[in-house]
Amino acid sequence: MPDSMAEMVEEPVGGDASTSLYQRILNDIRDRIVSGEWEPGYRIPFEHELTAEYGCSRMTVNKALSQLAKSGLIERRRRSGSFVRRPQSQAAVLEIHDIRIEVEALGLPYRYELMAQTKRRATTVDRERLGPGPSVAGQVLALQCLHYAGVRPFCVEDRLISLAAVPEAADQEFLKSAPGPWLIGQVPWSAAEHVIRAAAADGETAADLGLASGAPCLIIERRTWSAERPVTHVRFTYPANAHAVVARFTPSDS
Amino acid sequence: MPDSMAEMVEEPVGGDASTSLYQRILNDIRDRIVSGEWEPGYRIPFEHELTAEYGCSRMTVNKALSQLAKSGLIERRRRSGSFVRRPQSQAAVLEIHDIRIEVEALGLPYRYELMAQTKRRATTVDRERLGPGPSVAGQVLALQCLHYAGVRPFCVEDRLISLAAVPEAADQEFLKSAPGPWLIGQVPWSAAEHVIRAAAADGETAADLGLASGAPCLIIERRTWSAERPVTHVRFTYPANAHAVVARFTPSDS
DNA sequence: ACTGTGATTATGTATATACATATCAGAAAG
DNA sequence: CTTTCTGATATGTATATACATAATCACAGT
Numbered sequence: 124m125p126d127s128m129a130e131m132v133e134e135p136v137g138g139d140a141s142t143s144l145y146q147r148i149l150n151d152i153r154d155r156i157v158s159g160e161w162e163p164g165y166r167i168p169f170e171h172e173l174t175a176e177y178g179c180s181r182m183t184v185n186k187a188l189s190q191l192a193k194s195g196l197i198e199r200r201r202r203s204g205s206f207v208r209r210p211q212s213q214a215a216v217l218e219i220h221d222i223r224i225e226v227e228a229l230g231l232p233y234r235y236e237l238m239a240q241t242k243r244r245a246t247t248v249d250r251e252r253l254g255p256g257p258s259v260a261g262q263v264l265a266l267q268c269l270h271y272a273g274v275r276p277f278c279v280e281d282r283l284i285s286l287a288a289v290p291e292a293a294d295q296e297f298l299k300s301a302p303g304p305w306l307i308g309q310v311p312w313s314a315a316e317h318v319i320r321a322a323a324a325d326g327e328t329a330a331d332l333g334l335a336s337g338a339p340c341l342i343i344e345r346r347t348w349s350a351e352r353p354v355t356h357v358r359f360t361y362p363a364n365a366h367a368v369v370a371r372f373t374p375s376d377s
Numbered sequence: 378m379p380d381s382m383a384e385m386v387e388e389p390v391g392g393d394a395s396t397s398l399y400q401r402i403l404n405d406i407r408d409r410i411v412s413g414e415w416e417p418g419y420r421i422p423f424e425h426e427l428t429a430e431y432g433c434s435r436m437t438v439n440k441a442l443s444q445l446a447k448s449g450l451i452e453r454r455r456r457s458g459s460f461v462r463r464p465q466s467q468a469a470v471l472e473i474h475d476i477r478i479e480v481e482a483l484g485l486p487y488r489y490e491l492m493a494q495t496k497r498r499a500t501t502v503d504r505e506r507l508g509p510g511p512s513v514a515g516q517v518l519a520l521q522c523l524h525y526a527g528v529r530p531f532c533v534e535d536r537l538i539s540l541a542a543v544p545e546a547a548d549q550e551f552l553k554s555a556p557g558p559w560l561i562g563q564v565p566w567s568a569a570e571h572v573i574r575a576a577a578a579d580g581e582t583a584a585d586l587g588l589a590s591g592a593p594c595l596i597i598e599r600r601t602w603s604a605e606r607p608v609t610h611v612r613f614t615y616p617a618n619a620h621a622v623v624a625r626f627t628p629s630d631s
Numbered sequence: 632a633c634t635g636t637g638a639t640t641a642t643g644t645a646t647a648t649a650c651a652t653a654t655c656a657g658a659a660a661g
Numbered sequence: 662c663t664t665t666c667t668g669a670t671a672t673g674t675a676t677a678t679a680c681a682t683a684a685t686c687a688c689a690g691t
Contacts, residue, residue, distance in 0.1 A: 143674060157567035158604045169641065180676045185642080201642045202684040210561070215471045215571050217624045307464065313411035313627065317469050320621035321575035321595035339593030339617070341575035350412045363593070367574035370471045370624070373567065397644060423671065434646045439672080455672045456654040 144179055149187040156196055156207050163209035167197060215372035217317065219345070221304060222280075222359070225366075226272040234271035235301050238331070241265040242293065245285070252283050253353035254316070254346045261287040266302055269331055276332045277365060282357040288349060306347075306355060314348040319368055328360050339363040398433055402441040410450055410461050417463035421451060469624035471571065473599070475558060476534075476613070479620070480526040488525040489555050492585070495519040496547065499539070506537050507607035508570070508600045515541040520556055523585055530586045531619060536611040542603060560601075560609060568602040573622055582614050593617040 142150070155161045168176065173184040188205055191197045199205045226233040245253075245263045253263075268280040282302055284292045289310055297305070320342050329336040341361045347354045396404075409415045422430065427438040442459055445451045453459045480487040499507075499517045507517075522534040536556055538546050543564055551559070574596050583590040595615045601608045 145674075157565060159565045162565065171641080181642095182677085183675060185644095186674090189643085199642065200684075201682070202640050202686095204641065210565060215473060215569060217469045217471045217571075219469060311411060311413045311416065312464060315469060315626040317624040317626075318621050319573055319595075319624070321593045321615075321617040323593045323617065337593075339575045339577045339591075341573075341595075361575075363575040363577065367572050368622075370571040370573070372569040372571075399644080425671080435672095436647085437645060439674095440644090443673085453672065454654080455652070456670055458671065 144177065145183050145186045148173065148177055148179075148184060149190055152187065152191060153196060161207050163207050165207045166204045167207065169204055215370040217368065217370040219317070222270045222278065222301065223304070226270065226277055229272060231272040235299070236269045236271065237297050238267040238269055239265075240267075240297060242286075249283055252346075252356040253285055254348070254356065256348060256351055256353040261285070262293070264292050266297060268297070268301060270301070272365075277361070279328055279331050279360045280357060281360070282355060284355045285353050288352050288354045302355075303357070310347075310349050310354050312347045312349050312354055313351075316346045318344045320344075321363070324360070324362075332360070332362050334362055341366055341368070343368065398431065399437050399440040402427065402431055402433075402438060403444055406441065406445060407450060415461050417461050419461045420458045421461065423458055469626035471622065471624040473569075473571070476524045476532060476555065477558070480524065480531055483526060485526040489553070490523045490525065491551050492521040492523055493519075494521075494551060496540075503537055506600075506610040507539055508602070508610065510602060510605055510607040515539070516547070518546050520551060522551070522555060524555070526619075531615070533582055533585050533614045534611060535614070536609060538609045539607050542606050542608045556609075557611070564601075564603050564608050566601045566603050566608055567605075570600045572598045574598075575617070578614070578616075586614070586616050588616055595620055595622070597622065 152161075152167060161167060167188075170181050170184045170188065173188075174181050177184065188197065188199065192199045192205070196208060197205050198208045220228075223233045223235075242262060242264050243249075245260060249263050249265075250260075264284040264286055266280070266282040266284070268282070270277045270280060280301070280303075284302065284306070286293050289306065291309060292302075292306075295302075295305065322340055322342050323337045324332065324334050324340045326336050328334075328340070329338060332338075332340075334340075340363055343359045343361075344357065345359075346356050406415075406421060415421060421442075424435050424438045424442065427442075428435050431438065442451065442453065446453045446459070450462060451459050452462045474482075477487045477489075496516060496518050497503075499514060503517050503519075504514075518538040518540055520534070520536040520538070522536070524531045524534060534555070534557075538556065538560070540547050543560065545563060546556075546560075549556075549559065576594055576596050577591045578586065578588050578594045580590050582588075582594070583592060586592075586594075588594075594617055597613045597615075598610065599613075600610050
């Protein structure tokens, strides 16, 4: 390598003072990948080449490349180098908002109403709703609630809480505030599963939402676990035109 | 700290030879957080304390903690320490499958059918469908397709492709294979947005799917960008009972 | 031609060190 | 009593170095 390297050392190319060097290297490479300049299968420069290009140590380059590998944009093979992976895992990030936030984002006043609250021994159906996991036996709390946007019903909430996982819920009366936000502050959930589907409203739900029976609805069901143990199952039913779920994907690792 | 530290130095506690030290530290801490042992707000040990506990250098501890911070499980504040964050961003990962894979997962034979293919200058409606971005002007390809599971229609696909972004699509005839998989191999998409909602089937769609008009359907719309430029918009319409979207969340960083 | 074997190479992990930076506590000054 | 300054502290980033590990290549021997 010629001695023209000296000028690179004193100023790392198009330096941006706000971000760190490894972040800049990471962004540079990511940009070249997502722009298509480096297509899937392309062998990106070796660590020692980038070391020379940016005039920094191998550790700095390694930190950038390791993160890119972890985020799935590149694949690293010993002795061979690092390669651009094809965008394979079409995964998107789905943001689950609080219903109050959702309603207020529409500029409408939010109101919550408890329709029914039952404490009972877990039935087989209850156990199935809560999902697989140990110690599901015992008491559960079943709740039916209604969320309003202005004067109109916004969504029906049908929730089951495992009192084995959340004993504090037994003494709670969810008259004023919804169980969702309370639970989040209560239990450190470690896993969640969402199922989103469409269905025709059954008679009762339709009545609650002020719809004709059979009207299309969006149903979001969520199961939550805390340390492998089922915590809660909740089903939100929205009128078809009231709500949509948005999910985004960007290969960001910043 | 007493001098009993010596034994920790020689063998890093419950050593697992398969994983690296920083991974083990990361896992240890993550486990304590998701198990609830360290609740939100808890100040986790300082780097120099973990350094002593694991008998390793600060860089190793730092690598573990930095990753936990990046994955959002902890928050790091200079001079104050690192703190367990409350599980705030209820984000879930939504896996977008190929329709062929979905159908075959049901154990049914997959069949694809092209209903219509039109090439035209982009209208205002087309530009809105493709979403914001530069150089949307120009020609677009509009496709209507039907995906079958066995003998029954599984879903209707209504797609718009920007020929400015994918000029190769102009010469393609999507008679045998669906445009989705072809596009993935063609364009390195860098961002995607999904909107999932429920709606009543309109007359044409209902007919295609063999449903009564007004039957509830699940609609998934996806917009894709490649380097800020709109590539395609696609709307999949499924009969309510045929399909559901599943999204999972786990605070995994392995 | 085939096969093993060792050298080479790029990455993976870890260390000690250094300095920058944000922030907080308490001291000094007004 | 408030403001300002200063030092202490924990994290953030970067470096040079070292050795481990996996994969590949070249070469020697059967």
